Amino acid sequence: MNTSLRVTCKNVVERNMFHLLIPMTLTLIICALIFFSYYVTNERGFVSEADESRVQQEAESIEKYTVSDWGALDSYKPIIKNYASIYDVNPALVRALILHESEGNVKLVSCDGAVGLMQCMPDKFREGEDPFNPGTNIKRGTQYLARMMDKFGTVRLAVAAYNAGPGAVEKYGGVPPYEETRAFVPRVVSTYINYLPVE
Numbered sequence: 001m002n003t004s005l006r007v008t009c010k011n012v013v014e015r016n017m018f019h020l021l022i023p024m025t026l027t028l029i030i031c032a033l034i035f036f037s038y039y040v041t042n043e044r045g046f047v048s049e050a051d052e053s054r055v056q057q058e059a060e061s062i063e064k065y066t067v068s069d070w071g072a073l074d075s076y077k078p079i080i081k082n083y084a085s086i087y088d089v090n091p092a093l094v095r096a097l098i099l100h101e102s103e104g105n106v107k108l109v110s111c112d113g114a115v116g117l118m119q120c121m122p123d124k125f126r127e128g129e130d131p132f133n134p135g136t137n138i139k140r141g142t143q144y145l146a147r148m149m150d151k152f153g154t155v156r157l158a159v160a161a162y163n164a165g166p167g168a169v170e171k172y173g174g175v176p177p178y179e180e181t182r183a184f185v186p187r188v189v190s191t192y193i194n195y196l197p198v199e
Contacts, residue, residue, distance in 0.1 A: 070095070072104030076117065079138050087146035092195035093155060093188075094118075094142050097162065100188050106134055120144065159188045 070077050073095060080098070084091035101119040102108045109115050113122060115131045118141025125131050125140055148158040151166060160175040161168075163184050168176040175185055 073098060076104070076134055076138065079135050080142075083139050083142040087142050089142055089146045089149060090192075090196070093159075093192045094138070094145065096188050096192040096195055097141070097145065097159065098138070099191060100184065106132055106137075117141070118145075155192065156185060156189055159185050 073080070076098070080094050081091045083089075084094050098104065098117050101114075102117050104117065106117055108117075108119065110119055114120060115122065116137035117134055118137050120131060120137060120141050122131060124144055125136065129136050129140075131137055131140075145158060145162055148161040148166065149155070152158050152161055152169060156175065157169055160181055164176045164178055164181045168178070168181075175181060
């Protein structure tokens with residue numbers, strides 16, 4: 001085989017390889033984009049199956065609180081039902097949220113600065129309002145919860161937004177992959193469902 005023929009054959013092979021590499025590269029890029037899109041938009045986020053399974057098992061095994069006995073929240077029952085009615089939120093959800101946010105501790109302050117029964121951030125209160133006053137705290141907390149229900153449409157996402165902020169729910173297209181929120185949401189939802197028969 002002469003030199004010119006060898007060069008021609010080599011060029012043909014290189015051109016064929018080049019034409020094969022283009023669709024293969026495009027296919028890999030598309031697959032990577034689909035994979036990334038799934039994890040960004042899916043509510044599972046970047047949490048592993050093992051972590052999600054652990055949280056689910058924890059939620060299923062939590063103590064079933066007595067539905068008819070309000071316990072530490074008994075004295076707040078009229079306030080809860082009043083503001084739940086005003087802001088059109090199920091009182092069972094408000095009750096469940098308070099239980100898991102503060103367990104009825106009016107003076108509780110979190111490391112993030114959230115205060116009172118519903119662990120509201122200070123910016124939720126108007127000037128002159130006492131955030132530790134049970135009525136005021138429940139009013140503002142229930143008002144904010146109602147806004148989250150209107151915005152996201154489901155109890156699960158509203159509770160996630162209440163805990164992590166609406167921006168985080170919008171960013172991840174569902175429950176954010178924060179350990180605290182992933183544990184908090186199923187606990188509240190489970191207790192809420194347990195409370196429903198008596199509300």
